[in-house]
Amino acid sequence: MALKKSDLYSSLWAGADELRGGMDASQYKDYVLTLLFVKYVSDKAKADPYADVEVPEGGSFNDLVALKGKPDLGEQVNVAIRKLADANDLQGVINNADFDDPDKLGKGKELVDRLTKLIGIFQDLDFTGSRAEGDDLLGDAYEYLMRHFASESGKSKGQFYTPAEVSRVMAALIGIKPDTPKSATVYDPTCGSGSLLLKVADAAPNGLTIYGQERDNATRALAVMNMHLHGSGTAEIRQGDTITSPQFLRGSVLQTFDYLVANPPFSVKSWNNGLENEYGRFDGYGRPPEKNGDYAFLLHMLKSLKSTGKGAVILPHGVLFRGNSEATIRKELIGRGYIKGIIGLPANLFYGTGIPACIIVLDKENAQARTGIFMIDASKGFAKDGNKNRLRPRDMHQIIDAFANQKEIERYSRMVPLAEIADLRNDYNLNIPRYIDGSEPEDIQDLHAHLNGGIPNRDLDALQAYWDAFPSLRSTLFRPLRDGYSELAIDKSHIQRTITGSAEYQTFKTSSNGIVKHWWNIHEALLQGITRTTRPADLIAELGDALLDAFRLRPLIDEYGVYEQLMSYWNDVMHDDVALIMGEGWDGAAKPRAARILGYDRNKKPKYETAHITFGTGVKAQRWVMDLVSPELIVARYFAKEQAELDALEAGVETAGQAIEEYVEEHAVEEGLLFDATDDDGKVTNKAVADRLKAARAEGADGDEIKALVHVVGLFKRETAAKKAAKEVRLKLDQLTLKRYAQLTTADIQRLVIDDKWGARVVAGVQAERAALIQKLVQRLNVLGARYEQTVGDLDAEVEALSVKVTAHLAAMGVEAR
Template sequence: MALKKSDLYSSLWAGADELRGGMDASQYKDYVLTLLFVKYVSDKAKADPYADVEVPEGGSFDDLVVLKGKPDLGEQVNVAIRRLADANDLQGVINNADFDDPDKLGKGKELVDRLTKLIGIFQDLDFTGSRAEGDDLLGDAYEYLMRHFASESGKSKGQFYTPAEVSRVMAALVGIKPDTPKSATVYDPTCGSGSLLLKVADAAPNGLTIYGQEKDNATRALAVMNMHLHGNGTAEIRQGDTITSPQFLRGNELQTFDYLVANPPFSVKSWNNGLENEYGRFDGYGRPPEKNGDYAFLLHMIKSLKSTGKGAVILPHGVLFRGNAEATIRKELIKRGYIKGIIGLPANLFYGTGIPACIIVLDKESAVGRTGIFMIDASRGFAKDGNKNRLRPRDMHQIIDAFVYQKEIERYSRMVPLAEITDPKNDYNLNIPRYIDGSEPEDIQDLHAHLKGGIPNRDLDALQPYWNAFPSLRTALFQPLRDGYSELAIDNDEIQTAITGSGEYAAFVSNTNGSVNRWWNEHEGALQGITPATRPSELIAELGDSLLDEFRTQPLLDEYGVYEQLISYWNDVMHDDVALIMSEGWDGAAKPRAARILGYDKNKKPKYESAHITFGTGVKAQRWVMDLVPPELIVARYFAKEQADLDALEATVEAAGQAIEEYVEEHAVEEGLLLDATDDDGKVTNKTVTDRLKAAKAEGADSDEIKALAHVIGLFRAETAAKKAVKEARIKLDQLTLTRYSQLTTADIQSLVIHDKWGGRVVAGVQAERAALIQKLVQRLNVLGARYEQTVGDLDAEVEALTAKVAAHLAAMGVGV
């Protein structure tokens, strides 16, 4: 059975984190990621004798497994990994972590037990089918672990990883073309673990030739392993300080590249310590400030680009507006036309800092004659993700679309003419708020409306997209009151019904449903054609882009919201399904399988993964998992009547329980007929009632009590019988469902998955976006209606009436006012 992405990720992280103990995440990652690398290359070598990495005798993961539990385990793991490193010129890359370090892993038996368990986490994983190109499960798992380690490493140690969402945006911004050759070069002078470089290379259909430099040797090792795991083992990743010791030189000049991406450390104060050769980086610009290295890195990148080169760099917003030496450099960069665009990002995206940053897009090729800089304020588009913010798929695509197609969007993006930037009032200041007002429009309180009533027409005009989608709705909801003001023609609580009950809304629903169904049907053939050669990243890119195109012309609905629904579902479920089909085929992926044992409790009893269908209990139970086709899809299509019968029986159980509850509530009270049938906690159970009835008969108790007790016993029996019927019906339905799996044809499976599972969820996502839009309109109209429902005169009259009422009461009590 192929590994599911989500299962792999969660098991790796949970196991690794459990064994970390008191070690800092920034250190522990070296152990976990090294073992992940060894396991991966060992499995690949088994499946492919021509694999990129040679696995020598005594240097495979299987050799580590043999060592489990041995007293000298740590020392022997070091030996095995050193053999693998020596055979592949990976010294200083995969053998940096000391597996025999008692200070980090514990002493004696503690170290042996910890390493034995850590090796065991990877032992049961099988990566022989993991692909080195395209949408690579193992490479993504490596990134997943790095992201978690970065998140837990703290501000000072989390800078080795650029969030994948930001990396993908930058890859799209540098302007790689479909015909860009593999020989084209991409360079990251502060490459960290290499994720940013890999995202850019992935954006090129033919790949790119990769170069990177990283100051920290341990982080450079992460990058080298990352390159191998993603099928880019020939990438050149060198170690050294980029400013004081650049590693890519031609003679005494900096080597230049076609593309460049970077996320350098922000505002480094010691950037020029040991700087002896400036390599002409500051010529014509001036020297960056002694205590801030942002422009030192930026000028290094400018110098490292070919005359036709393009790049994208993440820097703090301060580079856009700070004065003195930086203002001089910024002015020169603008004059030379090297800055093509600036994108302001949300705060708290990055692991090394919480401050907001921006992406500066560089373009030397079109620098001459540049007349403006395209700016985007994307600071408000994000989702909370734990203690960090994260770009959503919709945010990423909107940034890319706006920039690539130079779309001017109110409060979001515009082409800012150089004449405006160089105007004395701006003086080459590039601070985005100077040119784009991204603030939310103020919700103005209208004093005239408060005094005289009515809803200001300007507030209704602000909802024009809704009136465009539903042309007659405004006149149906509102009527003129006086010049510039309207009033609701219906009550507030009737607004939603008036909207959703209109013919125009029905047509809107029909059109959007038709659009999504038409789009989905157009891709049915591509989905049916999933094979081991499918590239999931290309499949979802085609689905996403075509869905955007389908909804761009739809009124009211935000195409990026619809896109978000698809991509979120892809990330949560559909990607795993596609990977499963690629590995097992449609028929194999749909077969029920036995639930896996995830571990053992303290009593050595097995702990199983959640099963869809279970027969029996305990260790002898049959537990079935259906990864691709959940049982509810089978039931909905083939056993609707049986499910309806089961639902009816469950309703009977609920009714029986309700009858017991109501009768007990009525009679298990003080001096009630069931008072003596309660336990120490005041509860009435079948046992307490049965025991009391027996005693009551022996005592010759009141006949009414005996009748009440007998009635309750009858109710409990009815509930028990109903529960038994439900259990039998559920077992029967489960048996029918399990049997049906063996009868499914390939066409049946494809229909269930493509239409019922995937298609149903995508349609539901569009419906959710539509419902949210209507709810937003209803809420806004309710706010406006309530805000101006009472005028100041109405309130004055109410105050006068209440004052008079109070005075009357006081007078009645003989109290003068």
């Protein structure tokens, strides 16, 4: 069975769980990632004799497996990993974790048991075919662990990882071209675990030559492992402080690069401790403030770019507006035209800090001719993900599209002229809200409408996108009341029915369904052609870009909302499906398989993964799992008649159960006819009723009680018969379904997956977007209708009428109102 990303992730995190207690996440990541590396390179070496990493005798993962349970397990694991490190010049990279450390792993048997379980978790994984070109399953799993380790390590330990979503955006912003040669260089002076560098290299069709520097040696080791796991073992990753001891020099000057990306530590106070050589980084700009290193890193990066170099840097918003020496540096950077763009990001994206940050895009090419800076306020586009925020696929694509096309979008993006930035009012302050008002328009209460009634036309004009999509809808819903105001032409409760029942909405609905179905149909051949050499990243990029283009010029529906529907499904389900098909082919991926044993309970009984179809019970039961084609898909296409029969029988079971429940609820009360027909728990059961009926007859009980008991016995019999009939039909349907799998052709499987599974879900996603849009309109119109439904005069009249009633009631009670 092909290794699914979701299964791999859960297995790796289970490995981390084995280490909890003795150390925190910043420490146990070293153990898990080291074993991940050893397992991966060992499997690749078995499959490819020319693999990049040599696996010596005694240094493979199989050698670790052979050590399981031995009393000197920890010591021997250290020896094996050292052999692998020595054979590949990876000393200090993969052998940093001490697998014989009693303080972290326990003593004696505790250490042996813990390591044995940990090795066993990795033993069950098979990375032999995990890397298909363009889709690095193992590398993604590494990043999955890094993300979780960063999240659990807290602020002080989270600086070694840049979220993959932000990395992908930065890779797209620096303008790598399709024909960029592999000899082109990319540099990250604060590279952490290297994920940002790898995302940039992955954005280049031919790859790039990678350089990175990291101050912390343990984090540098992570980066080196990461490079090997991603097939970039030739990358140069050096250790040292970038500001005080830059490692990439050409003689006495800084080496320069074609591209640069970085996520340096924010606002470092001790950046110049030990600084002896400035390497000309501050010449012409001035020295950054002694207690804040943000501009020290930025100027280092600028100096490290070639004359046509391009870069993207993550920095706190303070660099955009702080004064004194930083204002002087900022003015000089703007004057030289080196800043091409600024993107404001949401708060709480990064593991090292919760403050909002921005991406500054640098571009030295034709800098003197630059007349403006393109700004994007992307601070509101995110999803909550646990205790952090995360860029969604739609947010990423919208940033990239707007920047690449220099597209000005109200309250989101604009090209800001340098003259506007330099004028006296702004004085080279780059704070984004000065230039882009990202706030939502205020929902203004109209006093004239409250006094005289009617809905202000300006509120209806704000919904123009809907009126453009449905040209006659506004006149159907509203009629003129007086100049500048309208009133509902229908009852407020009929708004939704009027909208969805209109011919224009039906045309809109048919059109949007047709667009997505046409888009899907023209990509059917692409999907049918999924093979072992497919590049999943390219596959979903083509599908996603085509879907965006299909909806880009359509009225009302947000193309990025539709895109998000596709990408969410891709990440949740479709990517794993594609990986299965790549690994096993269409036919192999669709075959039912026996459920796997996940472990054993305290009584040594096996615990199985959830099965789709089960015949029998206990250990002898046949449990079948269908990874690609669920039984529901088979039934819907081939056994709709049988499913309808089963549905009717199960509805009969529910009806029979409800009849029992209703009768019992009425008569099992105190002194009721069924009060004595309960078991020890006070429940009316079939056995309790039968026992009571037998006793009641023997003791000559009241006839009404016996009659009620006989009736309930009959109800239980009907329920039992209904359950038996439904169970028999369910068994028959399961047997037919399982048999059908063996009869499926490749074409059948492709129809089931491409049309019935994937296609139906994407169409449903577009329908959900459309429904949400209409619901938003309905809610807004209801708010406006209710807001101005009663005028102040109406309210005064109502108060007066109520006052008269109160006075009358008081008079009737002999009280004089004052």
